[in-house]
Amino acid sequence: MDYKKRDEYKKLVSLCQSVIILAIEVTAFGYVWYAIYDTSRDLEDSFTGGANLVVILYLVMLFSITRLNGGYKFGHLRLMDLIFSQILSLVGTNILSYFVMCLALRKMIMPGALILITIIDIAVIFVYNGLMYFMEIRLYPPRRLVLVYGDKGPMEMQDTFNAREDKFCIKESISADSDIELIMKKAEEYDGIIIHRVQPELRSKLLHLCYKKDIRAYIAPYISDIILWSSGNTHLFDMPMLVTHKHGITVVEAFFKRIMDLFLSFLMLIILSPLIFIIALIVKLQDGGPVIYKQERVTKGGKIFLIYKFRSMRIDSELSGAQLAEKNDDRVTGFGRFLRSLHLDEIPQLINILKGDMSLVGPRPERPEIIEKYKDEIPEFDYRLKVKAGLTGFAQVYGRYKTPSYNKLKLDLMYIEHYSIWLDIKILLLTLKIIFNKENSEGI
Numbered sequence: 001m002d003y004k005k006r007d008e009y010k011k012l013v014s015l016c017q018s019v020i021i022l023a024i025e026v027t028a029f030g031y032v033w034y035a036i037y038d039t040s041r042d043l044e045d046s047f048t049g050g051a052n053l054v055v056i057l058y059l060v061m062l063f064s065i066t067r068l069n070g071g072y073k074f075g076h077l078r079l080m081d082l083i084f085s086q087i088l089s090l091v092g093t094n095i096l097s098y099f100v101m102c103l104a105l106r107k108m109i110m111p112g113a114l115i116l117i118t119i120i121d122i123a124v125i126f127v128y129n130g131l132m133y134f135m136e137i138r139l140y141p142p143r144r145l146v147l148v149y150g151d152k153g154p155m156e157m158q159d160t161f162n163a164r165e166d167k168f169c170i171k172e173s174i175s176a177d178s179d180i181e182l183i184m185k186k187a188e189e190y191d192g193i194i195i196h197r198v199q200p201e202l203r204s205k206l207l208h209l210c211y212k213k214d215i216r217a218y219i220a221p222y223i224s225d226i227i228l229w230s231s232g233n234t235h236l237f238d239m240p241m242l243v244t245h246k247h248g249i250t251v252v253e254a255f256f257k258r259i260m261d262l263f264l265s266f267l268m269l270i271i272l273s274p275l276i277f278i279i280a281l282i283v284k285l286q287d288g289g290p291v292i293y294k295q296e297r298v299t300k301g302g303k304i305f306l307i308y309k310f311r312s313m314r315i316d317s318e319l320s321g322a323q324l325a326e327k328n329d330d331r332v333t334g335f336g337r338f339l340r341s342l343h344l345d346e347i348p349q350l351i352n353i354l355k356g357d358m359s360l361v362g363p364r365p366e367r368p369e370i371i372e373k374y375k376d377e378i379p380e381f382d383y384r385l386k387v388k389a390g391l392t393g394f395a396q397v398y399g400r401y402k403t404p405s406y407n408k409l410k411l412d413l414m415y416i417e418h419y420s421i422w423l424d425i426k427i428l429l430l431t432l433k434i435i436f437n438k439e440n441s442e443g444i
Contacts, residue, residue, distance in 0.1 A: 018072040036113040062093040142169040143191045150197035157196045192216035230417035248386040265353040289315045297365035299389040305357040308348035312336025361424040362390025363412040384412040397430040
């Protein structure tokens with residue numbers, strides 16, 4: 001298969017797929033808005049722009065939320081991830097649009113028709129994405145790759161790519177210690193090359209070859225690569241230069257981030273207060289122990305604070321010292337297992353956010369003793385302490401609970417080096433998806 005030719009049209013195919021599903025959803029909403037709620041009469045004199053403005057606003061909201069949520073990444077996300085992203089975006093947009101409709105009509109309306117069309121849209125999303133998925137498989141069978149690996153061996157990268165057998169197929173693995181001519185020849189025989197933990201000299205040669213031959217390359221970055229991603233560029237006379245600067249979040253960014261933390265955490269505590277009361281009561285009645293579990297964690301600049309969680313383990317769970325949770329950990333109580341599966345044990349950390357110990361988004365806070373263990377293997381682990389710890393983070397939405405600590409560090413550094421308030425909003429939206437993903441709470 002000539003992937004070079006097919007890839008030229010892949011973005012166009014993806015764009016068409018996105019436009020079609022967006023058009024279906026907007027048309028369905030438009031039908032409900034125009035046909036069911038008789039807007040032409042009610043809005044004639046009372047709402048600037050009339051009924052059409054509501055539909056335009058719906059289109060903008062749905063497109064923006066779905067795009068932030070990754071719902072248009074056809075051919076990239078797993079099928080169920082894509083479906084869930086679109087459903088979450090649709091439901092959120094329809095809820096917001098209900099209030100817009102009420103404001104436009106200046107009265108409360110019965111939401112029955114909007115709920116019905118939402119259910120129909122969800123069914124359409126399942127069918128449509130299923131058809132598009134099988135079309136993708138036919139048009140783009142798994143890409144044949146060769147893996148060039150260094151000191152860590154091939155297994156880690158094989159496991160990562162094998163998780164997407166619908167997209168990738170590693171046909172051969174070859175050590176970086178092999179003859180350079182053999183490696184170069186193998187790279188030209190396949191649809192792409194994976195470069196993992198390879199020495200800089202060989203990596204440079206392989207990248208030059210890929211650039212010259214238009215070969216797709218997948219490179220596992222070193223931490224130094226991630227630091228360079230956010231560098232600026234300049235030139236001294238005829239010499240181009242990359243310039244690194246102060247890393248982390250600026251004072252202005254920190255101000256707006258804090259405002260968002262205060263507003264959203266306070267709002268969430270109010271909304272979740274009935275649930276908080278019920279959870280606290282069950283935890284107390286379960287064994288009579290404390291409801292809140294306090295534990296030392298580390299945040300920005302190495303500052304130690306007490307994190308709050310609903311207690312999910314037995315009272316005597318750490319008599320022998322601190323240890324990470326494991327899959328099927330027998331220290332976890334029955335109700336605690338349920339809380340962990342939906343991340344409900346983390347709700348009290350909203351108080352930590354109000355206090356300023358944490359942010360809504362940032363690297364997850366680790367225990368001091370665990371950090372010391374990590375630093376024995378990864379001296380750069382402290383780099384993630386350039387920002388406040390977070391309730392959720394880049395590593396949580398793009399990684400898994402059992403993602404290796406070195407890879408989690410790289411994900412956290414990607415967040416720090418590419419920070420923006422929009423990135424925070426995107427991560428908060430994506431967090432809603434992982435609540436229902438057991439991989440993110442199953443233990444190591």
